[in-house]
Amino acid sequence: MKYGTILVIDDNAAILTAVKICLTGVFERVVTLTSPDKALVTIAQENPAAILLDMNFSLGVNSGQEGMMWLSAIHRKYPDIPIVLITAYADVKLAVRALKNGAADFVTKPWDNDELIRVLKDAIDKAGEVIPLDQLETEHVRKVLNKCDGNMKKAADLLGISRQTLYNKVKASPLTPLRGEGKLRGEGE
């Protein structure tokens, strides 16, 4: 089984059961919590591959503030564990804020079991990807160079490396001419 432990946090026991049934068989282990109070402790103990977090706890308060707070708290402490949010209140603003706060995905109730499984798997797969250091470097260098309209001196300065080093790096990877965003010096109009 490729996909490890998953932690599900929801204040509704019925939903917890339903999710557990849906996810058991796909994930090695499904741990549930009815409140996020002990989330950090449980995460430390179980080291889940992903977390499925409901956004509204404390009955009656449905603004999602609770869930957002926990999302931030968990994400700050465990930035490498993908957190998928789930909520009954399909609020676009909330969803956008959640994704910008580090959520891996956002699902609304009622959910589709297959979709939920796909979303969680995707989140885990994406979190597991590791980019080699020099690839990361090359990509970033090209992005900054692009932003500087090809001005190597400025780009080198922003990158915190010397002009010659940038020059050498660019020469070393002549790949991806990377069009767009203002012509590189010497390009005709």
Added chain:
Amino acid sequence: MKYGTILVIDDNAAILTAVKICLTGVFERVVTLTSPDKALVTIAQENPAAILLDMNFSLGVNSGQEGMMWLSAIHRKYPDIPIVLITAYADVKLAVRALKNGAADFVTKPWDNDELIRVLKDAIDKAGEVIPLDQLETEHVRKVLNKCDGNMKKAADLLGISRQTLYNKVKASPLTPLRGEGKLRGEGE
């Protein structure tokens, strides 16, 4: 004026006018298009600091497919220009998909002028940030090391560098002990 040109694309001329009035004075120049057909050409000419893109063109088709297509097309060609989406149909799935497809933000109609301005400014500010190369490197190294539970040999392998180099890098930046996600070797229980 710190914030440059902005390109607004919406098939509704009235909305285009309203947005233009709202944004003029805040941005140096507001360029409008009633159809995204010429978006790529216009972007090449105007080099906007951000793009505000409506999600439903071709009257009657409100699924947002049109807008999503254009989002992808523009983002692929100009990955450094932030694209803010705007739509009348507050669909969470659509918003999530848009953000995962590279949108900088997602706003629903009717919009709040101040919020729209804030969102666009934020998007531009964020796109303008440049991370120094060694900071990017250090962050990535620590993330991967963390994922490997502190196993330097494995981490070095994934990063594509030698074990000793990783060892030196870690020694060089003893910052951010970075707890969580499984104990590093030697940590007590």
Added chain:
DNA sequence: GCCGTTTGTCCAAACATTAGACACACTTGT
């Protein structure tokens, strides 16, 4: 055409990375 900036190129010194080696610590299976 002049002036400030940027490029392409070179140098030599300082620094980083590499494979290989080795003793030691730790985990695991028996």
Added chain:
DNA sequence: ACAAGTGTGTCTAATGTTTGGACAAACGGC
């Protein structure tokens, strides 16, 4: 408790990279 397997911390010597400084040539604005 032992041996096998793996990972660490440390070292070396060769190789490769980054650095500031320097300079002629090219470019852009005025």
